[in-house]
Amino acid sequence: GESFDLQERQHIRNAMSDVEQIQAMVRHQLIKIYQESPKAQPLVIKMIKQFFPLKSALTAEIEELKELTKQEDGELFKKLRKTVERRIDLNQNPAKCSTAKKLYCNVQSACGFGCIIHHYTICLFISLGTGRVMMSNMSNLAYPNMDKIFLPLSRTCLTAEGNVDDYPEWESPNDEHPSSSDAPIVKVSIVYHRDRKTPFAPWTVPKDLIPSLERIHGNPMLWWIGQLQSYLMRPQKWLSDSIKEAKGEEFQHPIVGVHVRRSDKISEASYMANDAYMTAVSDWYDTYEMRHPNETVVRRIFLATDDILIGSQLKITYPKYRIVQIQKNAVVALAKRFSGSGLEGILQDVFLMAECDYFVGTMSSNVGRLVHELMQTRDYDTSNAAITIDHSFRYYGQFPERHLVLNDHHAENPCPPEFEPLPPNQFPKYVRERLQLENILKQGCEVELRKGDIIDAWPELNNNYMRGGVNIRSGRWGLYPKFKVKQIIEPAPYPVIENTSL
Numbered sequence: 001g002e003s004f005d006l007q008e009r010q011h012i013r014n015a016m017s018d019v020e021q022i023q024a025m026v027r028h029q030l031i032k033i034y035q036e037s038p039k040a041q042p043l044v045i046k047m048i049k050q051f052f053p054l055k056s057a058l059t060a061e062i063e064e065l066k067e068l069t070k071q072e073d074g075e076l077f078k079k080l081r082k083t084v085e086r087r088i089d090l091n092q093n094p095a096k097c098s099t100a101k102k103l104y105c106n107v108q109s110a111c112g113f114g115c116i117i118h119h120y121t122i123c124l125f126i127s128l129g130t131g132r133v134m135m136s137n138m139s140n141l142a143y144p145n146m147d148k149i150f151l152p153l154s155r156t157c158l159t160a161e162g163n164v165d166d167y168p169e170w171e172s173p174n175d176e177h178p179s180s181s182d183a184p185i186v187k188v189s190i191v192y193h194r195d196r197k198t199p200f201a202p203w204t205v206p207k208d209l210i211p212s213l214e215r216i217h218g219n220p221m222l223w224w225i226g227q228l229q230s231y232l233m234r235p236q237k238w239l240s241d242s243i244k245e246a247k248g249e250e251f252q253h254p255i256v257g258v259h260v261r262r263s264d265k266i267s268e269a270s271y272m273a274n275d276a277y278m279t280a281v282s283d284w285y286d287t288y289e290m291r292h293p294n295e296t297v298v299r300r301i302f303l304a305t306d307d308i309l310i311g312s313q314l315k316i317t318y319p320k321y322r323i324v325q326i327q328k329n330a331v332v333a334l335a336k337r338f339s340g341s342g343l344e345g346i347l348q349d350v351f352l353m354a355e356c357d358y359f360v361g362t363m364s365s366n367v368g369r370l371v372h373e374l375m376q377t378r379d380y381d382t383s384n385a386a387i388t389i390d391h392s393f394r395y396y397g398q399f400p401e402r403h404l405v406l407n408d409h410h411a412e413n414p415c416p417p418e419f420e421p422l423p424p425n426q427f428p429k430y431v432r433e434r435l436q437l438e439n440i441l442k443q444g445c446e447v448e449l450r451k452g453d454i455i456d457a458w459p460e461l462n463n464n465y466m467r468g469g470v471n472i473r474s475g476r477w478g479l480y481p482k483f484k485v486k487q488i489i490e491p492a493p494y495p496v497i498e499n500t501s502l
């Protein structure tokens with residue numbers, strides 16, 4: 001029959017997102033009522049028994065609606081993926097390397113693997129945007145041997161002439177002059193999270209891809225990021241063999257990937273209890289079972305973590321679940337700060353989580369974000385294939401995440417005006433900034449919205465039914481319901497290489 005048009009697809013996606021918000025909100029309020037008024041407890045339990053199965057049934061119906069266009073969309077996904085692969089391949093492999101313009105990626109930060117690899121990809125965005133071959137020895141303080149892990153960036157341009165110290169630093173051009181610098185080789189030095197607002201900063205999408213992506217994907221920015229991230233992380237043979245071997249026989253579909261980030265992260269992100277992850281896992285399996293009534297479902301979890309206790313804790317508290325884990329990885333992960341020897345483990349964990357049918361994690365962690373990015377090379381919409389139980393997704397150096405207000409919103413308990421303005425959508429580097437964001441979340445204070453307003457949204461301000469940020473019109477901070485806004489897609493002026501138009 002006739003396929004759905006853009007508007008119909010958007011209605012289906014919105015319906016799914018509305019149901020998720022209803023569920024998160026109802027759960028949150030029911031828990032509060034349960035804790036605060038003992039007399040209401042029997043009623044709360046009754047409501048839980050009636051509400052959640054109903055919600056799973058509704059989610060299952062919407063999933064079936066999405067299924068109707070899956071085959072047709074698969075073709076377009078494949079076409080988009082191949083187009084982007086071809087553009088990267090042409091950019092990275094000029095026929096004549098000696099005359100090609102180059103960009104040397106000079107990463108000098110020392111941080112975890114996810115953090116480091118995200119820094120390198122920032123260079124790939126700029127390389128593709130300026131038509132320069134990205135070059136790097138992929139060697140840095142924390143991980144000196146990355147060129148032995150992933151396939152080389154180029155087949156035709158292997159070594160950059162001269163001395164890195166002598167290359168001029170690339171200057172961010174303006175929109176009208178996307179490649180302002182004419183030097184044959186420039187460098188992009190990254191010492192800390194790069195916050196340059198380049199026209200090719202992540203959270204923008206090549207202009208010519210937007211119409212197709214909008215039709216088939218719930219988050220075009222994430223899809224584009226995922227393509228570049230996956231290119232940079234094409235495993236060498238020893239690594240794909242190692243992943244295959246680590247997988248073992250227990251890893252079978254359906255399976256939900258869970259990443260629990262603890263150890264040193266608790267100084268950076270709030271602690272998330274095991275139950276918060278498991279609630280999301282259980283929601284997914286409830287819907288899965290609803291959609292596959294004739295299947296005997298084994299509720300498998302692929303667990304990756306840097307905490308050696310989680311596996312046994314989950315086995316005791318959740319005996320109905322089958323926990324699959326590469327246990328030695330968690331042990332090695334603890335020693336990660338002192339050696340690169342944890343690298344094979346984190347790569348096995350990340351690639352296997354990205355193979356799962358669904359992912360539950362914290363997007364405050366580079367590891368969680370990496371998993372969702374690597375899921376983007378499937379030929380269906382994976383924008384909902386992962387759920388975060390803390391921050392929403394973000395990318396280093398990204399363009400501010402902007403929301404357009406669709407419906408007015410009256411703030412019942414507005415955030416106090418003394419909340420200071422923070423620079424738009426940077427990483428909250430200072431304790432003062434982090435405390436302010438935490439305060440807004442804790443107080444649940446809101447911001448007044450008028451239709452047409454634009455919000456600078458902050459990834460930290462996310463509780464699965466409210467988002468938060470600063471209203472550019474009023475300069476006021478606070479939370480607002482997700483369904484009253486939509487993401488603004490920022491087009492970027494990437495050059496369209498000959499013969500690679502869609």
Ligand code: GDP
Pocket residue numbers: 111112113114115116259260261265304305306329330333336342343345346347349364365366367
């Ligand atoms: P972030 O600190 O969570 O944002 O992520 P990073 O990747 O920058 O640093 C965390 C580091 O801890 C990783 O690179 C790993 O070395 C280690 N790690 C964290 N979680 C896991 C895990 O689930 N499995 C393994 N093997 N290592 C992990």
